[in-house]
Amino acid sequence: MNAARRMERQQHRTAWLFLLPLLLTLAAVAIWPLGRSIFFSFTDAYLDAPSDYGFVGFDNFVEVADDPVFWGAVTNTLVFTLVSVALETLLGLAIALLLHRAFLGRGIVRAAILIPWAMPMVVSARIWEWMLNDQFGLINKLLVALGLVEKGIAWTADPSLILGTVIFIDVWVTTPFMVLLILAGLQLIPEEIYEAAEVSGVPHWKRFWSITLPLAMPAIGVAILFRSLDALRMFDLSYVLAANNENTMTMSIYARDQLISFQDLGLGAAASTWVFMIIGMIAIVIVGLLRLDRAAG
Amino acid sequence: MTASTAGRRYSNATYRAMRRVKAVGLYAGVAAVLAYMLFPYYWAIVSSTKTGQALYQFTLLPALDFSNYRQLFNNPVFMGALVNSGVVALVSTAISLVIGILAAYALGRLRFPPGRMVLIAVLMISVFPQVVVLSGMFEVIGWLGLYNRPSGLIVSYLILTLPFTTWILTSFIRDLPKELEEAALVDGCSRLRILTHVLLPLMGPAIASTGLLSFILAWNEFLFALTFILTDENRTVPVAIGLLTGSSRYEYPFGQIMAASVTVTLPLLALVLVFQRKIVAGLTSGAVKG
Numbered sequence: 124m125n126a127a128r129r130m131e132r133q134q135h136r137t138a139w140l141f142l143l144p145l146l147l148t149l150a151a152v153a154i155w156p157l158g159r160s161i162f163f164s165f166t167d168a169y170l171d172a173p174s175d176y177g178f179v180g181f182d183n184f185v186e187v188a189d190d191p192v193f194w195g196a197v198t199n200t201l202v203f204t205l206v207s208v209a210l211e212t213l214l215g216l217a218i219a220l221l222l223h224r225a226f227l228g229r230g231i232v233r234a235a236i237l238i239p240w241a242m243p244m245v246v247s248a249r250i251w252e253w254m255l256n257d258q259f260g261l262i263n264k265l266l267v268a269l270g271l272v273e274k275g276i277a278w279t280a281d282p283s284l285i286l287g288t289v290i291f292i293d294v295w296v297t298t299p300f301m302v303l304l305i306l307a308g309l310q311l312i313p314e315e316i317y318e319a320a321e322v323s324g325v326p327h328w329k330r331f332w333s334i335t336l337p338l339a340m341p342a343i344g345v346a347i348l349f350r351s352l353d354a355l356r357m358f359d360l361s362y363v364l365a366a367n368n369e370n371t372m373t374m375s376i377y378a379r380d381q382l383i384s385f386q387d388l389g390l391g392a393a394a395s396t397w398v399f400m401i402i403g404m405i406a407i408v409i410v411g412l413l414r415l416d417r418a419a420g
Numbered sequence: 421m422t423a424s425t426a427g428r429r430y431s432n433a434t435y436r437a438m439r440r441v442k443a444v445g446l447y448a449g450v451a452a453v454l455a456y457m458l459f460p461y462y463w464a465i466v467s468s469t470k471t472g473q474a475l476y477q478f479t480l481l482p483a484l485d486f487s488n489y490r491q492l493f494n495n496p497v498f499m500g501a502l503v504n505s506g507v508v509a510l511v512s513t514a515i516s517l518v519i520g521i522l523a524a525y526a527l528g529r530l531r532f533p534p535g536r537m538v539l540i541a542v543l544m545i546s547v548f549p550q551v552v553v554l555s556g557m558f559e560v561i562g563w564l565g566l567y568n569r570p571s572g573l574i575v576s577y578l579i580l581t582l583p584f585t586t587w588i589l590t591s592f593i594r595d596l597p598k599e600l601e602e603a604a605l606v607d608g609c610s611r612l613r614i615l616t617h618v619l620l621p622l623m624g625p626a627i628a629s630t631g632l633l634s635f636i637l638a639w640n641e642f643l644f645a646l647t648f649i650l651t652d653e654n655r656t657v658p659v660a661i662g663l664l665t666g667s668s669r670y671e672y673p674f675g676q677i678m679a680a681s682v683t684v685t686l687p688l689l690a691l692v693l694v695f696q697r698k699i700v701a702g703l704t705s706g707a708v709k710g
Contacts, residue, residue: 134530134531135530135532137526138526138530138535141522141523141526141530142523142526142527142535142538144518144519145519145522145542145582149582152560152578152579152582153548153579156555156557156559156560156579157552157553157556159555160552160553160554170555170558173558173562218453221446222450226446226447230696231693232453233696234692234693234696234699235693236453236458237699238458238461239460241636242461242684242688243685244640244642244658245640245658245659246661246681246685249677249678249681250463250678253464253467253674253677253678254463256674259475259476298457299457353547355549356549358642362642374551375551378551378552379643379647383647388555391554392555395549396552
């Protein structure tokens with residue numbers, strides 16, 4: 124009894140030792156910077172002299188909340204997240220169902236579709252910017268040649284089109300990730316269920332609705348959660364395509380703008396704290412909606 | 421209607437014909453998916469080998485004019501950025517792997533109740549919006565005297581790569597059979613020795629795939645690299661490409677941008693194709709089983 128307890132205590136000590144480098148590093152690069160960001164949001168510090176500050180209470184939070192540009196950025200981010208994650212999920216599910224079938228070269232095809240996901244977002248943005256260029260882009264040339272439009276469309280410059288273009292590119296980039304996660308979920312479904320259904324004469328569409336979808340749902344839910352959280356913090360795609368154009372400005376771009384371009388440390392920190400709270404709330408809602416906590420437990 | 425279709429009996433010939441139609445449909449679908457996913461990169465390759473007027477012509481085959489690449493490789497800023505990206509991604513991945521393996525052993529193997537809380541914290545940090553820690557990180561990097569230095573990026577990238585390697589390696593270690601180390605434990609081996617001599621030799625594939633994904637993460641990072649580096653010679657490639665512009669909107673150097681895009685993606689492409697199975701295993705074990 125005593126020996127067992129001693130061994131357990133020893134095991135705890137060993138565990139702490141093994142975890143020490145992780146905990147110290149994360150404290151230095153994650154917890155501390157997060158704490159400092161929240162701290163700065165209550166001050167009037169500027170980036171060139173961060174140690175010279177006074178406390179201003181909630182003034183920065185109010186100032187950000189009063190800025191229509193901020194709410195524009197929030198709206199853009201929410202629309203972007205909702206539409207692109209929905210499209211990626213549907214497209215990802217369709218492609219995953221297709222690639223789940225047995226066919227020649229399945230392994231290499233599954234690897235090849237990862238290419239858009241593996242390349243830097245900046246590169247994807249640049250490639251599509253070139254393909255969608257209003258004068259020389261391939262897409263516009265094709266549309267003109269087919270007689271669908273008279274003159275090339277300015278996909279990346281027209282204010283009413285640019286958010287749609289950003290979504291389109293993001294769907295191209297991240298659908299492979301969705302496909303991969305959903306495929307992994309599909310592989311966990313035992314083949315016998317389908318055989319039983321086929322023998323009993325259950326039609327195809329019903330097999331999909333009552334077997335595939337419910338059983339793949341945990342995997343799809345996890346994929347949706349990860350993708351949504353990733354989309355909510357999106358920075359690079361909008362920034363490279365349109366810098367701080369207000370039509371595609373995301374929450375992250377707004378916060379960085381205050382901080383770096385305007386050097387306003389207090390306001391920038393308050394904006395990023397807002398971002399943190401908004402994303403945190405959305406995460407809780409998604410986890411609740413998809414019942415991920417129960418699926419995981 | 422569906423019931424009658426399902427119940428009807430087909431002759432062998434009809435059945436075979438139906439199967440052939442299905443197979444053709446399957447391959448057509450796969451071809452469409454491949455075209456959607458791969459054509460843009462192919463078009464980038466084609467465009468990168470064209471200069472002048474040829475760039476604006478609609479020809480599907482590469483022109484095999486490598487002057488864009490020659491210009492790119494003679495550009496000291498771009499070559500410097502390639503080196504910076506490589507060093508930053510390699511070093512931050514190496515550090516994350518070492519710390520991650522140690523932590524994963526404690527989280528995946530030792531009986532340790534607070535471990536669950538640590539894992540949840542690690543997961544939460546990995547979905548943190550980067551911009552939230554930007555101002556605090558700015559200060560940390562300033563204190564360390566690493567502002568505008570690639571080594572500053574190594575420090576800041578740990579917030580991305582370390583939670584990732586810890587999470588995935590933990591799920592890998594959990595899957596290894598327990599009997600292996602029990603024998604060593606009875607022989608009186610220390611935990612560290614068990615990790616380095618018994619488990620580590622078995623973790624080669626796991627470390628390869630985790631390291632690869634962490635390398636991709638660091639290689640592609642944009643926000644920190646844009647913010648913490650001021651001068652061109654210290655930039656990483658994604659930022660160098662992001663900031664590449666011509667002297668005016670109409671002199672946009674598309675050919676060169678495409679050559680740069682193809683070049684930075686090439687190492688990732690090679691890695692993804694060589695390690696395809698391991699990448700898929702790494703990505704899914706973290707998300708589905710975890």
